[in-house]
Amino acid sequence: MLLRPILLSLCCALPICATPALADFEQTVSDHILPGYADFAAATQALSDEAAQNCKAEGLKPGFNAAYDAWLGVQHLRFGPAEADGHSVAIAFWPDPKGSGAKAQRGLLLGDPLQLTPAHFPDQSVAARGLTGLERLLYPAEPLPADPCDLIRATTLDLARIAHQINEAWLNGYAKTVLTAGAAGNTTYQTRPEVRQVMFTQIVAGLEFDKDQRLARPLGTFDKPRPERAEAVASGRSLRNVLLSLQALRAMVVTLTPDAPQTLAGFDRAITQAKSLNDPVFAGVATPGGRLKVEILQQAIAALDITVLAELGPELDVGIGFNAADGD
Amino acid sequence: MATRRAFLAGLASGLSAASLPRVSWAEVGSPAFLAAGKLGDDFVLHGLSAAGDSLFEIGLPARGHAAAAHPSQALAVAFARRPGTFALVLDCLTGVTRHRLTPPEGRQFNGHGAFSMDGSLLMTSEVVAEGSAGRIGLWETAAFTRIAEWDSHGIGPHDIRRLADGRIVVANGGIETDPGDRTKLNVDVMRPNLSLLSPEGALLDQVELEDALHQNSIRHLALLGDGVAFAMQWEGDPFEPVAQLGLWVPGAAPVLCPPPDDQAYAMKGYAGSIAVSSASDLIALTSAPAGVVMLFNGAGQWLATDQRADVSGAAAVGDDLRLTDGQGGVWGYGHAGLMPLSRNATLWDNHLIALA
Numbered sequence: 221m222l223l224r225p226i227l228l229s230l231c232c233a234l235p236i237c238a239t240p241a242l243a244d245f246e247q248t249v250s251d252h253i254l255p256g257y258a259d260f261a262a263a264t265q266a267l268s269d270e271a272a273q274n275c276k277a278e279g280l281k282p283g284f285n286a287a288y289d290a291w292l293g294v295q296h297l298r299f300g301p302a303e304a305d306g307h308s309v310a311i312a313f314w315p316d317p318k319g320s321g322a323k324a325q326r327g328l329l330l331g332d333p334l335q336l337t338p339a340h341f342p343d344q345s346v347a348a349r350g351l352t353g354l355e356r357l358l359y360p361a362e363p364l365p366a367d368p369c370d371l372i373r374a375t376t377l378d379l380a381r382i383a384h385q386i387n388e389a390w391l392n393g394y395a396k397t398v399l400t401a402g403a404a405g406n407t408t409y410q411t412r413p414e415v416r417q418v419m420f421t422q423i424v425a426g427l428e429f430d431k432d433q434r435l436a437r438p439l440g441t442f443d444k445p446r447p448e449r450a451e452a453v454a455s456g457r458s459l460r461n462v463l464l465s466l467q468a469l470r471a472m473v474v475t476l477t478p479d480a481p482q483t484l485a486g487f488d489r490a491i492t493q494a495k496s497l498n499d500p501v502f503a504g505v506a507t508p509g510g511r512l513k514v515e516i517l518q519q520a521i522a523a524l525d526i527t528v529l530a531e532l533g534p535e536l537d538v539g540i541g542f543n544a545a546d547g548d
Numbered sequence: 549m550a551t552r553r554a555f556l557a558g559l560a561s562g563l564s565a566a567s568l569p570r571v572s573w574a575e576v577g578s579p580a581f582l583a584a585g586k587l588g589d590d591f592v593l594h595g596l597s598a599a600g601d602s603l604f605e606i607g608l609p610a611r612g613h614a615a616a617a618h619p620s621q622a623l624a625v626a627f628a629r630r631p632g633t634f635a636l637v638l639d640c641l642t643g644v645t646r647h648r649l650t651p652p653e654g655r656q657f658n659g660h661g662a663f664s665m666d667g668s669l670l671m672t673s674e675v676v677a678e679g680s681a682g683r684i685g686l687w688e689t690a691a692f693t694r695i696a697e698w699d700s701h702g703i704g705p706h707d708i709r710r711l712a713d714g715r716i717v718v719a720n721g722g723i724e725t726d727p728g729d730r731t732k733l734n735v736d737v738m739r740p741n742l743s744l745l746s747p748e749g750a751l752l753d754q755v756e757l758e759d760a761l762h763q764n765s766i767r768h769l770a771l772l773g774d775g776v777a778f779a780m781q782w783e784g785d786p787f788e789p790v791a792q793l794g795l796w797v798p799g800a801a802p803v804l805c806p807p808p809d810d811q812a813y814a815m816k817g818y819a820g821s822i823a824v825s826s827a828s829d830l831i832a833l834t835s836a837p838a839g840v841v842m843l844f845n846g847a848g849q850w851l852a853t854d855q856r857a858d859v860s861g862a863a864a865v866g867d868d869l870r871l872t873d874g875q876g877g878v879w880g881y882g883h884a885g886l887m888p889l890s891r892n893a894t895l896w897d898n899h900l901i902a903l904a
Contacts, residue, residue, distance in 0.1 A: 299839070299855060306810025315787040346810045407888050408855075414875060418857055421839070433787075541858030542586060542874030542895045543836035547781075547820050548613055548630065548659060548706075548767075 245415045248475040249395050256294035256468070261380070261387040263290040268373075268380035275369040277358040280376075281455075284358055287379065288351050288457060292464035296426030296472070299418050300398075301389035307382050310346040313353070314451050315433055324348035325356060329366045336374040342381070349378055352452075359454035417538040419476055424540065426469045427525045434462050435518040438502040445505040458501040462517070463494040473528075476536060483532045486524035493517045571622040571641045573903060577603035579640075580865045582624050582901040583872055584612030585894035592894055593626050595640055598865045600878030600890030606643040608636070613659040614707075614899040618689065619667045625649070627672075630730055632657030635672065637692050647692040655683060655697075656727065660707045663689070664747075665714065673705040673718070677727035680704045682720050684749065698749035702741045703734070706767040709776060714747040715798075717776050721765040723783070735783045740766040742778060744798045753798045761804075764790055770824040770831070770864075772846060773797065777824050777831050782817030792819035793833050795848050805848030814840050814853050821899055823862035825869050825882075832869045832881055836860040836898075841871060841881065854885050861900030872896035 267283040274280075291311060294302070302308045313321050324345035328335055335344055347353075354375045357368040401409035409415050433451075438458070440446035450458040470487040473480055497513055504510020533539045573579065579595030586592075591608040593615060608626055616625040622640040635657055637647040651657055654677050661672040670692070672685040682700025687693065700708075702720020709717050722740030724733045739762050744753040757764055763784035769776045775797035782790050789812030791804040806812065815835040823832045829846040841859050843852045858874030862881075869881040874895050880887035 303814070303840075303853075303855060306808070306812075306814065309810050309813055315785075317785050317787055346812075407886065410875070410877065410888065410891060414857060418839075421857070541836055541839070543820065543858050543860035543898055544839065544874070547818065547836055547860070548898055 243475055243478050245401075245412075245419055245476060246399060248419055248472060249398055252472050252475045253294070253297060254390060254395060256290075256297070257383070257387040257390055260287070260290040260294055261383040263287040264376070264380040264383040268376040271373050271376040275372045277360075277368075277372075280372065281358055284351070284354060285455070285457070288452070288455070288461075289464060291351060292461055293468045296422050296429070296465065296469055298422060298425060300394045301386045304389070306346060307386055311350045311379065311382060313347045313350055315437060315449070316347060316352070320345070321347035321352055322356060325353055325371070326365060328371055329364060329368060333370060336370050338374075338377060338381075341374045341378050349375060351379065354379070355452060355455050361454060413538055416476070416536045417541070419472070420533060420536050420538045421540065421544075423469050423472060423532065424525065424528060426465060427521055427528065430462050430465050431518055431521040431525065434458070434465070435502075435514060435521070438505050439511065439514060439518065440505070442511070445511060447501070447503050447505050450502045453501045456500050459494065459497060459499060463491065466491050466494060466521070473532060477532070480532045480535050482527050482530075483524070486520075486527040490517065490520040490524050493520045571639065572620060573617075573622050573640075576622045576640045579603045580903060581863055581870065582615040582617055582903070583861055583894075584608065584615060584626060584897040584899070585876075585892075586611070586897065587894045593624060593638065594892070594894060595624075596878065596900075598868070598870070600870070600892075602892055602894075604640055604643070605894070606638050606640065612897060614661075615901045616661040616663055616670065617901060617903045618663055619665065619904050621667065623689075625661055625670060627657055627659050627661060630656070630659050630725065631677070631727060632659060635661070649687065649692055649694075651685060652694065652697075654678070655685070657685075658682075658704065658706055662708050662710050662716070664710065671708055671710075671716065673700065673708050675704060675725075680724035680733075682718070684708065684716070684718065684745070686749075696749075698745065699751075701743040701745075701751050701754060703738070704740075704765075707769045709769045709771055711771065711774075711776075715752065716745040716747070717769055717796075717798075718743045718745065719766045719769050719778060721767045721781075722762075723765055732783070735763060738763060738765065738783065740764065740780075742766055742776070742796050742802065755796060755802050757794075757802065757804075761790060766794070768819065768822050770822045772824045772826065772831070777822055777848075778802070779819035779822035779833055781819060784817075786817050787813070789813065790817065792817070792835070793822070793831065793842075793844060793848060803848060805844060805850070807842060807844075807850035807853070811842070811850060811853055814838060815842065820860045821862040823864045823869055823900075823902075825864040825867060827867040828869075828882065830869060830882060832862045832871065834859050834862050834871060836874065841886075843881070843883070851883070852885070854881075856886055860898050861896050863900040863902040865902060870900060872900045 263286045267287045325348040401415045402411045438450035580598040581596040593606045595603040612626045613629045624638045627635045635649040655674045658673040670687040674683040674685045680703045682705035684698040686696045700718045704721040704723040706721045707719045720741045722738040741756045764780040768779040778794045791806040793805040796802040816838040818835045819833045821834045831844040833842045839857045861872030871879040876892040878890045
């Protein structure tokens with residue numbers, strides 16, 4: 221156990237870093253979490269810089285998609301700085317069953333421009349902000365009630381600010397908090413298994429979000445499919461978000477352990493399924509044949525979830541928390 | 549009924565006085581809390597000091613949910629998890645099971661109970677197994693004999709609390725469950741309520757939430773001023789932002805206390821335990837599924853959200869709040885956040901029960 225950090229630091233000085241012999245959460249931090257947040261911070265900064273130059277929707281779409289892609293690389297990490305101050309909710313507010321984002325955003329479009337200044341925009345409704353808010357401005361379903369330019373700039377600036385904050389918080393403190401788990405004085409992680417359990421929980425919750433939200437919402441019921449409830453329909457990203465999420469979760473597993481073959485095989489099956497599904501916004505759920513294909517993907521993720529609980533949990537020597545698994 | 553009750557109580561207390569010594573809490577180390585948990589493959593009940601140190605440990609035959617502490621004698625009642633077929637009255641000095649309480653035919657314990665102020669009566673939250681209609685079981689505590697039962701005036705009662713004046717607040721969670729397991733049967737039409745009962749069991753007041761919140765199951769209670777703070781578990785769409793905390797002073801409408809909108813999903817719609825420290829004007833609300841605890845002031849205003857994996861138990865001791873987690877940790881909690889106090893090999897289960 222003592223050798224592990226030393227070997228890891230040697231390993232990372234060499235080009236073999238990508239094929240680890242000794243995976244553990246140190247590697248999850250160095251190879252998955254930190255690069256993921258750095259990418260997200262860079263992508264949102266680039267988008268904000270671009271919007272400052274020119275806020276035309278067409279020109280910003282590639283940058284928007286790059287930022288959204290980067291978010292999918294870390295979106296499943298629902299602990300630490302991303303959860304502080306409700307950041308993750310402000311970055312991507314979905315699902316939004318009451319449509320509160322569109323309502324709040326309309327208020328911003330038509331309201332006092334002062335709300336859009338950097339001093340006040342962070343206090344606006346989380347439902348109106350972030351990637352989901354920006355998507356409504358760049359891919360409007362119907363003409364917007366006012367020129368969105370200032371709101372686009374405010375939203376991209378706010379996204380970049382939040383991404384920067386999360387990245388800095390990891391770099392300047394939280395990474396150390398994780399890496400010193402079990403050390404005297406570490407009150408966040410009293411033991412190393414606590415970190416493994418948190419990491420494991422992110423993977424299970426990430427899969428369940430894909431299965432129970434990203435896929436189950438548009439599936440609705442057989443009698444009442446709800447394709448309009450899919451995520452990021454306007455930008456055509458619904459399936460892409462599932463695929464990128466699965467790929468990010470798989471990458472996280474690889475950093476945690478070299479020894480979860482059934483889990484990785486399960487990820488590969490689900491990823492293959494997602495790649496072969498020719499239905500970018502799950503519009504097919506409205507037809508029996510199209511629905512079946514989305515259900516097959518959902519079943520692949522459900523099976524993977526079971527494999528993760530049965531194989532990855534024991535491999536990491538953790539499970540879902542005693543109380544979290546079975547409350548009352 | 550009164551005659552029979554008095555007769556039984558007299559008979560029973562006569563027996564216990566003759567055969568069993570009364571042990572005070574001081575004789576078992578003056579615990580501040582009771583907490584159930586899991587130790588290896590075994591289930592146990594601990595008495596904990598205010599600093600989180602274990603003062604005694606008693607084996608349980610199965611996983612416990614909550615406990616009730618006799619106000620003066622070192623007796624703990626450990627309730628089985630739902631659907632509860634038994635509760636045990638444990639002698640906290642010897643660890644011996646003094647009595648095994650079995651609900652009457654067709655009734656099930658629902659996880660919580662409370663003693664009357666003088667300790668002469670134990671009230672247990674129960675359901676009629678078929679249909680989950682709520683009952684409050686009454687047991688005299690000399691021999692722990694069942695003497696009566698009251699209507700809880702709702703479906704699926706969970707927590708019950710006794711106000712200082714002897715009136716009783718019941719959280720009728722509203723959920724009908726399958727008698728054989730915990731499958732929820734009525735989520736679409738559930739309708740939880742808070743009911744206030746007189747010391748004799750008469751319904752004095754009752755409030756429901758607004759229609760849009762009929763799926764917010766009111767499950768746990770803590771005394772606050774002249775009323776209660778209540779904790780809810782949302783059974784509706786997990787992405788509808790609803791409050792998990794409410795305050796109720798009987799005679800008035802309940803007041804819901806949502807956190808700011810960027811915190812609306814932090815609890816994952818689930819509050820597991822609630823504790824109030826009146827002295828420091830703080831309320832703590834835990835969510836194990838989310839791994840967070842929220843801090844509110846006594847008026848229900850959100851103050852902070854703190855992360856801790858599997859945090860669940862919450863109770864107050866004087867000015868301070870205490871939390872327990874599923875890793876065996878006992879924590880102090882307040883404006884300064886989480887402060888580690890102790891770590892036990894026992895993994896702490898849902899609730900931390902303060903001794904009166």
